[in-house]
Amino acid sequence: QVQLVESGGGLVQPGGSLRLSCAASGFTLEHYAVGWLRQAPGKEREGVSCISSGVGSTVYTDSVKGRFTISRDNTKNTVYLDMNSLKPEDTAVYSCTTNPHLLEHFGLPCASAGYIEVWGQGTLVTVSS
Numbered sequence: 001q002v003q004l005v006e007s008g009g010g011l012v013q014p015g016g017s018l019r020l021s022c023a024a025s026g027f028t029l030e031h032y033a034v035g036w037l038r039q040a041p042g043k044e045r046e047g048v049s050c051i052s053s054g055v056g057s058t059v060y061t062d063s064v065k066g067r068f069t070i071s072r073d074n075t076k077n078t079v080y081l082d083m084n085s086l087k088p089e090d091t092a093v094y095s096c097t098t099n100p101h102l103l104e105h106f107g108l109p110c111a112s113a114g115y116i117e118v119w120g121q122g123t124l125v126t127v128s129s
Contacts, residue, residue, distance in 0.1 A: 009123030022096035033112035039110035047106030
């Protein structure tokens with residue numbers, strides 16, 4: 001079964017940190033670009049970050065630059081999103097995807113060696129005191 005499963009979300013105070021994981025099963029994640037999207041309550045979905053296949057080039061939306069870091073561990077077939085200095089406006093459901101059409105639509109131009117459309121169910125991040 002081909003799927004992506006996100007984990008690591010939760011409640012954190014402003015200024016805190018979280019690490020989100022996007023674990024793949026049924027396929028080898030390193031051959032594909034992976035992006036993180038988020039959707040806050042009452043707002044439209046937006047692109048957060050992506051990492052390319054191969055050399056692992058990265059892209060970040062302006063609002064998270066310098067605070068978030070995307071990385072991949074090919075031995076664990078997993079992509080991570082390390083989030084630091086979290087703000088209340090980072091509150092959202094975060095999901096990962098390999099769908100190149102979604103990545104392009106949400107302004108995440110990361111190159112991918114292969115083509116596969118997989119999208120996880122999401123994990124909730126709440127930043128609040």
